[in-house]
Amino acid sequence: MKDPMLQGLTRAYENLVHMIADFLPRFVVMVTIILAGLLIAYVLKKTLRSILHLTKLDRISEEAGASHVLRKAAMPSMSEFLSRSLFWITLLGFILLGISVLQIPELQEQIARLFELLPQIFVAILILFVGVLAANFLSRAALLTAVNAGYRSPRVWSGLVRSMIWILAISMALEQVGLARQTVVAAFSIAFGAVMLAVAIAFGLGGRDLARQTLERYLGDKEKEREKEGEPSPL
Amino acid sequence: MAEDSFLTDDLLRQLISVGEVDLLVGLPSHNNAETIGRAVEAIEESFQRAFPRQRVVIVNVDAGSNDRTSEVFLNAVPRKNGNSRGLTSLRTEHRVVTRYENPSSATVFRTIVATADLLRARACAIVSAATPNLTADWIGNLLQPIYRQDYDFVAPLYARQRFDGLLARTLLYPMSRAIFGKRIRELHSTELALSGRLATNCANQNVWHDAPIQDLPQTCIALTAVTSDYRCCQSFLGPKLRPAHVSAPDIVTAVRQAVGALFWCIDSQDSYWIDRSGSEPVPTFGPDHELTDEQVTVNLQRIFELFRSGVAELSPILKAIAAPDTYAEIQRLETLDERNLCFDNALWAKTLYDFAVAYHRTLLNRDHLVQALVPLYRGKIYSFFRQHAASSPSDIEADSENLCLELERQKPHLIEHWKVNSEVKP
Numbered sequence: 001m002k003d004p005m006l007q008g009l010t011r012a013y014e015n016l017v018h019m020i021a022d023f024l025p026r027f028v029v030m031v032t033i034i035l036a037g038l039l040i041a042y043v044l045k046k047t048l049r050s051i052l053h054l055t056k057l058d059r060i061s062e063e064a065g066a067s068h069v070l071r072k073a074a075m076p077s078m079s080e081f082l083s084r085s086l087f088w089i090t091l092l093g094f095i096l097l098g099i100s101v102l103q104i105p106e107l108q109e110q111i112a113r114l115f116e117l118l119p120q121i122f123v124a125i126l127i128l129f130v131g132v133l134a135a136n137f138l139s140r141a142a143l144l145t146a147v148n149a150g151y152r153s154p155r156v157w158s159g160l161v162r163s164m165i166w167i168l169a170i171s172m173a174l175e176q177v178g179l180a181r182q183t184v185v186a187a188f189s190i191a192f193g194a195v196m197l198a199v200a201i202a203f204g205l206g207g208r209d210l211a212r213q214t215l216e217r218y219l220g221d222k223e224k225e226r227e228k229e230g231e232p233s234p235l
Numbered sequence: 236m237a238e239d240s241f242l243t244d245d246l247l248r249q250l251i252s253v254g255e256v257d258l259l260v261g262l263p264s265h266n267n268a269e270t271i272g273r274a275v276e277a278i279e280e281s282f283q284r285a286f287p288r289q290r291v292v293i294v295n296v297d298a299g300s301n302d303r304t305s306e307v308f309l310n311a312v313p314r315k316n317g318n319s320r321g322l323t324s325l326r327t328e329h330r331v332v333t334r335y336e337n338p339s340s341a342t343v344f345r346t347i348v349a350t351a352d353l354l355r356a357r358a359c360a361i362v363s364a365a366t367p368n369l370t371a372d373w374i375g376n377l378l379q380p381i382y383r384q385d386y387d388f389v390a391p392l393y394a395r396q397r398f399d400g401l402l403a404r405t406l407l408y409p410m411s412r413a414i415f416g417k418r419i420r421e422l423h424s425t426e427l428a429l430s431g432r433l434a435t436n437c438a439n440q441n442v443w444h445d446a447p448i449q450d451l452p453q454t455c456i457a458l459t460a461v462t463s464d465y466r467c468c469q470s471f472l473g474p475k476l477r478p479a480h481v482s483a484p485d486i487v488t489a490v491r492q493a494v495g496a497l498f499w500c501i502d503s504q505d506s507y508w509i510d511r512s513g514s515e516p517v518p519t520f521g522p523d524h525e526l527t528d529e530q531v532t533v534n535l536q537r538i539f540e541l542f543r544s545g546v547a548e549l550s551p552i553l554k555a556i557a558a559p560d561t562y563a564e565i566q567r568l569e570t571l572d573e574r575n576l577c578f579d580n581a582l583w584a585k586t587l588y589d590f591a592v593a594y595h596r597t598l599l600n601r602d603h604l605v606q607a608l609v610p611l612y613r614g615k616i617y618s619f620f621r622q623h624a625a626s627s628p629s630d631i632e633a634d635s636e637n638l639c640l641e642l643e644r645q646k647p648h649l650i651e652h653w654k655v656n657s658e659v660k661p
Contacts, residue, residue, distance in 0.1 A: 059597055137600065140552070140599070140600070141603065143549070143552075144549070144552075144603055144606040147545050147548045147610065148609045150537070154548050155548060
């Protein structure tokens with residue numbers, strides 16, 4: 001009775017030792033990879049931050065209105081945001097690489113899928129970011145143009161421009177990560193087409209006078225137009 | 236020469252055959268076949284009368300005309316002048332043409348100053364081929380102070396209708412005077428003259444590709460003369476008529492071009508003005524100003540509505556640009572009715588300085604920032620029209636002087652905000 005128990009315990013102990021002996025080096029490798037990743041991510045962050053400071057990205061971002069969006073979301077400046085993003089993306093990559101060294105089959109499969117998606121997620125984030133920049137810049141340009149030209153409801157025009165660019169950017173980002181690709185493309189085409197048709201019908205039927213005035217403004221005699229509007233010559 | 240590759244080979248070949256000159260007149264043109272012949276006559280007449288022995292050249296920089304402007308320029312026959320006594324036969328009067336397709340004004344002006352530099356001209360005048368009433372006196376008045384009295388920069392002065400050129404009267408002149416300390420009224424005119432020294436300096440500047448001065452490089456040339464301590468003066472030319480088929484820029488375009496260029500110069504030249512106060516007059520040939528009393532038709536109701544709707548719709552942008560007390564005042568104005576709106580000089584000065592500081596800090600895209608000033612400018616001119624509907628030219632002039640003094644008085648406010656979190660460029 002005593003022998004089988006002892007044998008069982010011994011086998012269990014040997015298995016444990018074997019497992020630990022097998023696992024420990026891989027764990028050490030994983031920790032080493034993560035630590036190396038931490039160091040590399042830190043160096044990359046510092047390097048990118050210096051490069052972005054040199055290129056005056058913060059100023060460009062301020063001009064384009066992106067910094068305003070980041071501030072609203074309690075985020076740091078643009079160069080800080082990008083360098084921190086690079087740090088975390090690099091570190092995450094190394095953590096996943098380290099975990100894959102442990103050779104746990106289920107984890108490895110998930111990690112491989114995540115690795116495949118990572119570049120697409122990164123590109124999608126970039127698309128969204130550029131979309132936010134473009135939407136802010138162009139909607140403000142539309143607002144200023146509409147206000148200074150004396151058009152009615154300038155904020156509606158500005159909002160329309162912003163929404164269109166956001167819709168476009170979100171569709172592109174979703175398409176990039178491959179989420180419901182068919183649905184997104186179809187939904188975007190329908191939404192975009194519907195808005196354009198609505199604008200065309202509204203402008204053509206409901207706003208015939210406005211259309212005529214607008215065409216006159218751009219194609220007609222500017223001098224006569226200004227005299228009609230009654231503004232003095234500024235220079 | 237400033238940059239070997241900048242002038243075209245064809246232009247360089249023409250310039251080699253001209254050789255060195257004493258005087259150069261630059262004549263930018265674009266579809267001015269109707270007026271350029273008269274302009275050439277006026278220039279030639281001026282040469283015959285005032286500079287009979289000097290070596291001269293007229294340079295036409297054409298912006299892609301399709302109405303044979305350059306042909307008319309080359310074939311224009313000088314008017315016979317009874318007083319010249321055949322002195323023109325002592326020298327050749329060269330005419331040079333160069334053409335670009337849709338160039339910016341900066342390219343046109345740069346070509347002229349680079350040509351003046353290359354030909355070692357002692358004096359260079361630039362006049363618009365579109366001006367229908369250009370006379371020989373204009374050319375003489377622009378060139379004489381440089382050639383005979385050793386000035387480096389001559390700004391023109393015009394007789395104006397009292398409500399004409401309000402952007403210059405209410406913004407460009409008062410602000411440039413208060414900040415740069417020189418009382419030069421017309422920084423943005425299409426007519427000006429500069430010495431060979433100044434032309435060389437301008438040709439060697441690295442600013443010709445900067446976006447804010449592409450449409451109005453004259454402001455930059457004038458302020459280069461001021462900030463580099465060249466000898467500046469003003470010369471009265473008379474009334475300036477607008478060409479029949481060329482429309483003046485609308486308010487938005489004029490503000491974007493002229494105010495954009497001025498703000499850019501203020502920002503890039505801050506080391507010059509940051510420690511200066513007050514202003515000094517510059518020598519003036521002829522009257523300092525002349526206002527005529529003609530009536531103009533202005534739709535004040537529309538200007539008022541554009542001011543009010545502009546302030547309301549742009550409130551988030553204006554709030555970000557203006558200081559809190561300035562913004563509160565502007566908001567108060569927006570609530571007033573037509574009869575009570577008065578955009579006084581003190582508030583206008585504060586507003587302009589807040590915009591200049593915001594431009595310096597690039598609080599938002601700089602072109603957008605300048606555009607956001609348009610509704611406020613409309614409020615100011617609305618106020619100006621109401622205040623001076625029955626004023627005499629001297630009353631208007633006195634009010635303009637008060638605005639200039641107010642901007643000079645508030646300049647420490649500008650400097651204080653300018654220096655916060657910023658480094659003045661050496």
